[in-house]
Every structure is written in C-alpha cells, then in structure tokens.
Amino acid sequence: MNAAQVAAEWARVFTLGKARGKIAELFEGDRSRAQRMSRRACGMLYDFSKTALTEESFAALIDLAEAADVTAARDAMFAGEKINTTEGRAVLHTALRAGPDAVIEVDGVDVMPEVRATLARMADFAREVRAGEFTDVVNIGIGGSDLGPAMASLALAPYSDGPRLHFVSNIDGAHIHDVLKGLNAATTLVLVASKTFTTIETMTNAETARRWMAKSVAEPAAHFVAISSAEDKAAAFGIPAGRVFGFEDWVGGRYSVWGPIGLSLMLAIGPEDFAMFLAGAAEMDAHFAQAPLTDNLPVIHALVGLWHHQVCGYKTRAVLPYDQRLSRLPAYLQQLEMESNGKRVSKTGEALSFGSGPIVWGEPGTNGQHAFYQLLHQGTQIVPAEFLVAMQGHEAELAHHHALLVANCFAQSQALMLGRDHDQPQRVFEGNRPSVTMAYEKLTPLMLGRIIALYEHRVFVEGAILGINSFDQFGVELGKALAMALQPLLEGAEAEIDSSTAQLVAFYRESLT
Ligand SMILES: O=P(O)(O)OC[C@H]1O[C@H](O)[C@H](O)[C@@H](O)[C@@H]1O
Secondary structure (H helix, E strand, O other): OOHHHHHHHHHHHHHHHHOOOOHHHHHOOOOOHHHHOEEEEOOEEEEOOOOOOOHHHHHHHHHHHHHOOHHHHHHHHHOOOOOEOOOOEOOOHHHHHOOOOOOOEEOOEEOHHHHHHHHHHHHHHHHHHHHOOOOEEEEEOOHHHOHHHHHHHHHOHHHOOOOEEEEEOOOOHHHHHHHHHOOOHHHEEEEEEOOOOOOHHHHHHHHHHHHHHHHHOOOHHHHEEEEEOOHHHHHHHOOOHHHEEEOOOOOOHHHOOOOHHHHHHHHHHOHHHHHHHHHHHHHHHHHHHHOOHHHOHHHHHHHHHHHHHHHOOOOEEEEEEOOHHHOOHHHHHHHHHHHHHOOOEOOOOOEOOOOOOOEEEEOOOOHHHHOOHHHHHHOOOOOOEEEEEEOOOOOHHHHHHHHHHHHHHHHHHHHHHHOEOOOOHHHOEOOOOOEEEEEEOOOOHHHHHHHHHHHHHHHHHHHHHHOOOOOOOHHHHHHHHHHHHHHHHHOOOOOOOOHHHHHHHHHHHHHHO
16 A cells, blocks of 8 residues: 555545535436446445436545555455454455355465364354254354344344244343243253353353253253353363364454354254355345445445435434334444444554544434434434335235335435425425435345445455545453452452542442441
8 A cells, every 4th residue: 555645545535525516406407327336246335326426426435445455455364364463364254155165264274174173163063053942142252252142143034933032131130131031941952152251241141141051951061052162261161172163363353243143043043044144145245245336335335425424424323224124234234334434443453544443323314314304404403314214024915015115215205315405494405415226125044144244344445545444343341350450349349440430339338228
C-alpha cells in the first residue's frame, strides 16, 4: 500500500463528497441509473442507486480500494497469512466453508483435513441427536458463541425439524432461570459453547446447568457437549474429548457460526441444510475472491459504507430487514461490524486520522416504521438505511401479507429519497436520505449464508481501507477485568476506588442488608 496514493484518493473522494448532489435529482434525465447503480450476483439484487454516489464518485472509491491494496489483503486472508497481526493469527473462517477440494495452509500445514473431519463428526452427531430422545437443546455461550446460531436458527425456522433450541448468554441469572424453568432435564442436551472456555458468563451458566442436570439425571455428563478451541479446559470441566468439537484460533468468535459454534443450528435444521448455509457463504467467498472490484458485492457494500460514514459524516447505519425472522440480524451485525471495526488506532498503532467504523443498529420492518422511522424521515441526523427483503415468504397461504411487507420496504426507501413538500413545516419530508436495498428470492439456508458472508467481507474491506486490524477486540478487556476486581468489593472487601463507583458499591451493600 502506498500511503501517499491512498491519501490522494481519499482527498479526491472527499472533494466529490462535498460536491454531492441530491439523490432524487440524479435520477432526472437518467433512465438507466437504477440499472447502472445496482448489481446482480449470488442470488441478490444489490441496489445502491438511492445514494448520492455518481459514476465519478463510485469510480473514485474503486480507485481508493485499489490504492489501499484491498485485493492483496483479501488474497492474504484467503491464503491463511497471519493478517491478525496483533494476535499473530491467520483469519480463516472461510476455510470452514471451503469446498471438498480446498487446500489451505497455515504454517505450511493444510488445515482442511481437520476442518472436514470436524464437520463430518458434527454431522454424525447431529444425525444421532435428531434421531434420538433429546427434545430440547440449550446453547450456553455469549457474543460470537451465541449471536450467530441464535440469529441463524431464528432466520431459518422454516427449515427447523430437529429438537427445540434455547439460548442462554447473559450472566443475569434470570436468563438461565427462565430457560431451564420450562425444560425436562432428562430430554435436554446442553452445549457449552466458548472459544476460550474461560468466559465468566458461559462458565457460570454452564456450572448452573450442570447442577440443574445433576438434580434429576443419573449421568449428567451424557447431557453435555463442549464447543471450544481449548479442549484441555473442556476436559477439566468434565466433558470428555469425544464430546468436544474443537476449532482453531484462526476462527474469530464473531466469525465462528460456520463451524462447531454452529452445532445448535445444525441440530435444528439438519446437516444437509447446514451444508447449504455453508455453500451460500462459499459462493459469496468465490464472488469476493474473483469478481472485478466494480462488480464485487462486498467491495461495493463497503465502499457505500465508507462513503456514508467517512465522507458524508453519517454517524450510524440502520440495518432494516423486512423479515421478522431476521430480527436478530442487527444484533449479530453489531458484533460483527462494531467489534471488528470499532478501533481507535491503525494496524501499526497510530491514531486514526479519521473515524473507524460507525454505530450499527436496527430492527425489522415493518415494526420499526411504527417506532423510530420518524427520526429516519424527519430527524436532523441522517441515517443511511440498509434494507433486506425476500420476494417470497415461506407461508404460501399468507402471500398477501408478504406483498404488503415488500410494498412497505420499497416505499420506505422511496420516501427517504423523495421526501414531500407541504405548506405546514411539520409535515415536510426533506428527503435525500440514502439507502441500499438487498433483494432476493427467498431466505433459504443458501441465501442466509450469502448474506452473512457479504457482511463479513464488507467489514473486511472497510477495515482494509481504513488500515485497521478488524480481527482483534482488546476493547472488551478492561470492563471484564474491572468486574472481576469489583466483585469482592460487593462482598465486603475494601479498596481505594473512585467515589462514584464506591457510592454504587455502598448502595448495593445497603440494599442487601
Ligand atoms: O467464545 P468465548 O471465548 O466464550 O468468547 C465469547 C465472546 O466474548 C469476548 O468478550 C469477545 O469480545 C467476543 O468476541 C467473544 O465472541
């Protein structure tokens, strides 16, 4: 990467950004804009015409991506180079979904035989469980060991024909209490999902689940499975190697749904549909690896993101799936995007000259329309919207619902862009509010795999252009460490701490007496 050239390309993009026109006006006299500013690939129509990007500013962003050596960075990731430099790790979640002939080496060793063997073990185990007596599966995990399977199993509910899934993540005892309350221990399988097998929430919940199981089951160990890259720690917890599904440190937590962390999903939808989920992601991987930058969905999605956040200065982005079953997608993407790109320094440790990633938030439509869309349409902050919508639902008998859902989705992007004049100022919609729309036929396992991989690679491209390491997460450490230090104080220990926290601790102690 040539830093001077990257800076020059940024400067050009910023100049074009300042001179950007009104979105609706870009359509005037240009009948082919929608077609030119959209792409069809991987089963998706990706429409970015309702943004202020022009041919010229889009070309400038592509030049920026080229100057930042995105393709070389991408190839290094796929090839298993240790691009997570702060932790000295490769970044190979793509290996978890690579085809049967793939050869991917880390430190000169092909990792694929192990990946395939683990996937085959998962499938065997899933078939056994799906044919057996377990009626309920509880996945205990948090962050990347929760959000992926929780999001995907809800998204793929129409494909679910296995045991019922439940997710326990929070250290708040209310969570495990409420989940276990309705379950019969004798027919419940518990998956303890933790990459490190040290996360306090997961370990505490796992202990509680074990005590609950031991009360009513003669052989509690037969009801536990561990998913971890720390097999020794799983063994120390009492889960034998035969019931541990392992993965390597080159799978980041928030990128881990494709492997053993996805076991709960596989138990619900079965190994065949899980394979389709992987196939969808693999298709997006191949597209990302091969398509020219100007037609490359993850690259375009990233450039649109950078344009809005860095160039236009919009602080947040809203993910608005018009799909009730994608209601956990915004939460999933919050971890994927904000834990990856919410950084203050570059890969080499210098303070960033401009911001890192934006705040990501959202809710499914149409519910959001009746809650926060007021601000999207008339608030003083502009929030670029990302609409996701399937052309078909799964409920054929409710097709009229689906047509209304789609009409609402399309109408919102139209309203955001066009606005409306009115005599009464309160009723004026200024319009000129950008959005992209991702439309696809149906939310199948294949399609969900494509969508999630699209977002993963988008995060990668944004991070590569910003020059940050998207694969570490040191920002989560301090709070964890302070919580461990504070706990003894709640129980009466004394220490010199700031007076605000001391007052809170005192209030806690008073409230318990
Ligand atoms: O899977 P685990 O090791 O239990 O980690 C669970 C989560 O906790 C950490 O705090 C990280 O911020 C997340 O990236 C991770 O997904």
